[in-house]
Amino acid sequence: MPHYRRFSDASVSEKMLDTMFLITIGLGYLFALTHMYFSHAGRDGEPGLSVKDVEIAYFGEGHQTRLGAALNGPMLVNLEKPEQKDIIIGWINAGKDEDEFNEKVAPILNNNCIMCHSAEAEMGLPHLTSYKDVLKLTHIDTGASIQSLVRVSHIHLFGIAFILFFVGRIFLLCEMSKTVKRVTVIIPFIAILLDITSWYVTKIIPGFSYVVVIAGALMGISLGMQIVVSMYQMWIYKPRTDAHTLSEDVMHQ
Numbered sequence: 057m058p059h060y061r062r063f064s065d066a067s068v069s070e071k072m073l074d075t076m077f078l079i080t081i082g083l084g085y086l087f088a089l090t091h092m093y094f095s096h097a098g099r100d101g102e103p104g105l106s107v108k109d110v111e112i113a114y115f116g117e118g119h120q121t122r123l124g125a126a127l128n129g130p131m132l133v134n135l136e137k138p139e140q141k142d143i144i145i146g147w148i149n150a151g152k153d154e155d156e157f158n159e160k161v162a163p164i165l166n167n168n169c170i171m172c173h174s175a176e177a178e179m180g181l182p183h184l185t186s187y188k189d190v191l192k193l194t195h196i197d198t199g200a201s202i203q204s205l206v207r208v209s210h211i212h213l214f215g216i217a218f219i220l221f222f223v224g225r226i227f228l229l230c231e232m233s234k235t236v237k238r239v240t241v242i243i244p245f246i247a248i249l250l251d252i253t254s255w256y257v258t259k260i261i262p263g264f265s266y267v268v269v270i271a272g273a274l275m276g277i278s279l280g281m282q283i284v285v286s287m288y289q290m291w292i293y294k295p296r297t298d299a300h301t302l303s304e305d306v307m308h309q
Contacts, residue, residue, distance in 0.1 A: 116199035
């Protein structure tokens with residue numbers, strides 16, 4: 057009967073390669089979480105990241121402009137002084153005069169924002185380089201556009217699918233119940249599909265933002281568990297050699 061490979065069959069070189077891959081993916085995911093925090097935190101006017109912040113990101117604020125919502129949330133940290141936010145929001149509330157924009161608002165945006173919010177930056181963010189560009193963001197915030205969601209969705213699905221596949225392939229070398237193993241490698245795929253689907257639903261039903269948070273947390277926990285358990289079994293865990301373990305080795309997992 058066939059023998060299915062485990063970490064006990066892997067060479068030190070292979071374990072080193074797998075370990076460095078898992079560490080790099082783990083650090084990358086932590087940076088992704090940090091980026092998500094800075095992108096969404098404070099949208100509701102309160103410090104920190106909340107479900108309400110996620111709701112505003114996808115459904116919109118409803119009573120303030122896109123630019124105002126961004127200045128009250130993630131963009132505030134990019135301004136040199138808090139008073140600059142008041143100048144921009146005051147300009148919006150006063151009627152968005154072009155001369156006043158050129159005199160008061162444009163210098164602030166040029167010094168703090170256009171390094172990311174411009175065509176040259178190629179970051180896919182709204183442009184803030186001209187009066188006409190900024191004027192587009194002074195309407196009531198309706199959340200992320202379908203176009204932006206589609207762009208982010210295809211990037212996430214292609215990129216994260218590869219990450220989950222390779223991490224899962226490494227995790228399959230662990231010695232444990234085949235049922236636990238199967239469930240663990242499938243959960244993050246289901247979670248990311250549910251997470252991305254929830255973005256679109258939240259644009260219609262704001263309360264669905266809870267599903268976005270839960271699905272994202274589920275994917276992160278399952279991915280983290282695979283990384284930690286895999287590295288533990290590679291370098292610390294000592295496999296059993298009793299009859300029960302030997303019989304498990306010839307079962308499909």
